Amino acid sequence: MSNTCSDGGAFTCAGNGPILPLSYQRNDVLHYFIPFVERLSSCFPYISIDPGSWNRKYDKVRGVTERVEGAEKGVLFMGKYEAFAQMIRGSCNLVVFTGAGMSTESGLPDFRSDQGIWKGADPSQLASVEAMERGEEEFFEFYRTRIRALLGVSPNEGHMILVDWEKKRILKGIITQNVDGLHQRAGSKRVAELHGNLREVSCRKCRSIFPNTLFLEGEKCPHCGGNLRPSVVLFGEMLPMRALQEAQDMADECDLFVVLGSSLQVSPANWFPREARSRGAGLVIVNIMETPLDAMADLLFHEPIGQVLKGVDEYLN
């Protein structure tokens, strides 16, 4: 099994190789361990290791640079998926934070990658309050295209695993930057949509809410004749207070915060993992690309989300 460790931050591995030592027997070794390993040890109180090999390999707590060749006498190792599963088992309050990467596996384009939906256009111009107020056709066409694109996609395996975890009370809730509503379509119940959603449109005059079909048909508000707009947060607008508060509550209460498919480049969205981590919650990041918070993570996966969740779910079952 491949287990090439990177020299940055947490345990970054190419595969699901055996890299994580499990526990320890000498108190003076304890302080070398990242909190993650301490959390794991509570699951395995009776496993001991050879402190000599610990000291040699893990004295750089957050910078494991040495390739671990295999289990040595008295040292137990586990794969990353299994380690992730153990963190989840040891957690009483798991919260998941999802970004565009969660939906790309359903076939929806990412926003910020080179192939993303913004390619060739300046998002801060195209999806802005100003563009809407000027009544620019590009603005309306952009959102009609996005709403139509949703008709052709379905929740993916990753979405379904999160639904299952919520049903089994493993997962407390989801904070999402996505506006596609795929979590709800999959069946997730507690979802804080930080950037609004494309399911609904609202009247700019009387604020009534309607299904997005009226917007697609170019209709006005049936109540007052006002113009309809997508219920998403545009550039230049505040995030919705209710969703923000709900997200804040989840982040405040969690003991394990898992990022799925967000590049964590947008504020205030990236405050949540930072805050949760600084309170001592575990942090796991799953994202194809590197993120600015990678070095904070207890576990890091630069792998497809569906693959990771499926791998972890097998250990949970």
Ligand SMILES: [Zn+2]
């Ligand atoms: Zn109206």
